[in-house]
Amino acid sequence: MSLPPVKTRERLSEVRYEIRGELARRARELEAQGRKQIKLNIGNPGAFGFRAPEHLQRAIAERIADTDPYTHQQGLPAAREAIAAFHKQRGTPNAAPERVFIGNGVSELIDLSLRALLNPGDEVLLPSPDYPLWSAATILNDGRPVYYRCAPENGFLPDPDEIEALVSSRTRAIVLINPNNPTGAAYPRELLEQIVAIAARHKLLLMTDEIYDSILYDGAQFTPIAPIAGDLPCLSFGGLSKVHRACGWRVGWAVLSGDPLASGDLHHAMDLLGALRLCANVPGQFAIEAALHGEDTIAPLCAPGGRLYEARRAVVDSIAASKHLQLVAPAGALYAFPAVTGAAAQGFDDHKFALELLETEDVLVVPGSSFNVPYRNHFRVTLLPQPDDLREVFARIERVLDRHVERAGTQRAAVA
Structure with missing residues (x-):
């Protein structure tokens, strides 16, 4: 007798996470066949030869004997004090250890905070493009994502008037990702002030994903929103x-x-909710104070001659030389979000392109539509590989787009 399939949650059908989805599974199958892949789908520094700074490693090693017990559900007291002090230096109002929550990555805390906030049917204003975890966590906590556009023609910055027009009686929060994943946009202070004013008028929670706060290029500035928000919950x-x-x-x-x-x-x-999961990973928490109040190891990587800067330069230069691509140069973060334009954009489908690129050129990228945008002519790459590897990647991308244009021309000729 065959057993009926175990039913799963229906709302999972609404969740998309192509960063580790079907294309990534196909890449693993090709690797199993002995093919070497260049994987640009995940912002995972350790996979590209980066290491956590030595002074952070030492901080954990020196306290490893203290890592066996559970700690407080909000995190180690000393770690929360270090985070609160860091935010006080930024001007964050009422930053205090008891108002700091440490989690198993920001991903867990996004899910936890939305679970704490949302009732069924409540709405969250999210950027489009967004990092798709935000959409998934909203949906799986019975909320409804409502997207405000961050249009390429506006440098991937949002229009505050459009954000306010989307506010309804069910809106609970405005989410910002700054610097942005996937676009690399860094939000200017004036824009943040306008968004804070919208949140204040409508009594909305501000939720700001600042995981890339110190990864900036060519003089770009990061402005935290909490000091601007003042007494507004953030x-x-x-x-x-x-x-x-x-x-x-x-x-x-x-x-x-x-x-x-x-x-x-x-x-x-x-x-x-933090107590229900007992506590976050303890060993890593011993590195927080050293990270926030010790040596700055990211700035040299983002300066001219630094590896991230030169990788970004390789992407910018490769796209500038392309017949088929355009780019809003990323001001921060670890990604670029190129657009396919001109003849190559005719009949272009980002998912089919990504699959062909993988199958024929052994390069894995993420289709732009995976980031909850209505258009299908973008894709995301990470800036973590070596600059020469990125130049090779874009040479392969150019070959695929050349073939697409050639096929399209052949089809038009056949029809004529």
Whole structure:
């Protein structure tokens, strides 16, 4: 007798995460056949030869004997004090250790905070393009994502008037990703001030994903939103994964700022949910103080001659030389989000392109539509490989796009 299939949650059908999805599975199959892949789908520094700074490694090694017990559900007291002090230096209002939550990466804290916030049918304003975890966490916590455009023609910056026009009686929060993943946009202070004003008028929570806060290029500036928000409740997310190249340690934090009375219920809800999962990974928490108050190891990588800067330069130059691509140069973060234009954009489908690129050129990218945009002529690459490898990647991309244009021309000739 055959057993019926185990049913799964219906809302999972609404969740997309192509960064580790079908294309990544196909890449593993090709690797198993002996083919060498260049994988540009994940911002995972350790996979490209980066290491967490030595002073962070030492901080954990020196305290490894203290890592066996559970700690407080919000994190080690000393680690929370270091995070609060860092945010006080930025001007974050009411930054205090008791308002810091440490999690197994920012990903866990995004899910936890939305679970604490949302009732069924509540809406969250998300950027388009977004990092798709934000959409997934909203959906799986019974909320509804409502997208505000960050259009390429506007440098991937949002229009505050459009954000405000999307506010409804069910809106609970505005999410910002700054610097942005996937576009690399860095939000200017004036824009942030306008978004804060919208949140204040409509009594909305601000949720700002600042995991790339110190990864900036060519003089770009990062402006944290919490100091601008003042007494308005705000959750600011950061961690060790990107700036400190320690993804596998799974150390992230959220700082709840603003008027403590206005955010007291949210604080208690997050504390309860944190307690239900006992605590976050303990060893990595011993590196937080060294990371936030020790040597700056990311700035040299982002300066001319630094590896990330030169990788970005390789991408920018390769796209400038392309017959088929355009780019809003990333001001920050670890990604570029090129657009396919001209003849190559005719009949172009980002997923089919990504699959052909993988099958014929052994390069794995993420289709742009995976980031919840309505258009299908973009794709995302990470800036983590060596510059020469990125130049080779774009030579292969050019070959695929040349073939696409040639096929399209042949089809038009046949029809004529």
